[in-house]
Amino acid sequence: MAWYHTFFEGLPQQAWKQNQDEEHTDWEVDFLVDVLELAPADRVLDVLAGYGRHALPLARLGYLLRCVDISEEYCEELRQAAQAEQLPLEVLQGDFLQTPLPEGTYPAAYCLGNSFSFFPREEMQAFLNQIGRALAPGGRFVAHTQQLAESVFPHFQERSWMPVGEDIQYLSQNEYLPLEGYIESHLTYVRGAERTTRTIRQYVFTLAELTAMLKQAGLTVLETFSSLEGDAFTLGDEQLYLLAIKE
Incomplete structure (x- = not known):
């Protein structure tokens, strides 16, 4: 079982949410509306949606959201938020690679929040193929990542720490494994007497590699x-x- 199947639970999940900036999220939503060229009532696919940081404000603008995420906690939180506001938003809980989606349906899709680095090369191609099948001809896709080779290697740090929100400390010990092409990180989250440690793998691609896989x-x-x-x-x-477009 891949690490991301169980990572987004408990303290790590809470830390991720506390680390998000609402103003920055608003800018990202405006960016999505602009570059995806969204039209009123467009159907939009949110890939690895989390608790709906982008999906909820987009649904409030009248777009029809379908959200896929593996975290049961995040999906339940998102369902409750959408139901409370009666928003046009559907939540599918499960592994995106195993989630059946209608083909050629969505004029727009996005994957934000740095979750674009979870998959090794074979699974990454399957991930992108899934998005490509779901998009309508001419449909647009936006991805965000901080794990591109051109970004990571000039600034690589073996150890780092940072405060998260008001009461959580986050510590990271990182090792790059060049033969496998991923960074293995041992993450420790501390809040008072509570401590949680998780190990993750984030795969590093060059922009040229991503471009070729998207083309495929x-x-x-x-x-x-x-x-x-x-x-x-x-x-x-x-x-x-x-930003990419379906041929």
Whole structure:
């Protein structure tokens, strides 16, 4: 079983949510509406949706959201939030690679929050193929990652720590395994007397590799950005927002 099947539970899940900035999320939502060229009542696929950080505000704008995530806790939270506001939002709980989706249906899809690095190469191709099949011809896809090779290696740190929210400390010990092409990180979350340690693997791809895999999935890269302001991505930039279109 892959690490992400059980990671988003308890303290790590709470830490991830506390670390999100609402203003930045609002900027990302505006960015999605713009670059995905969303039209009123468009059907939108949120891949690895979490607790709906982007899906809920998009549904409030009238778009029809279908959200897929593996975390039972996040999915239940998202369902309850959508039901409370009677939003046009459907939640599917499960592994995205195993989730049946109608083909050629969605004019737009996105995968934000740095979850674009969970899969080894064979599974990554299957992941992108799943998105490619679900998109309608001319449909657009946006992905975000901080694990691109051009971003990671110029700034690689073996150890780091940071406060999360008001009461959680997050410590990370990282090792890059070049033969396997992933970073193995031992993460420790501390809140008072509570301590949780998890091990994760995040796979590192070059932009050229991602572009080739997207092409194999029927998706052509249109633009690559390093910021929500639309700055072009260059070597050493800490994050990538990638926009692709279904051929």
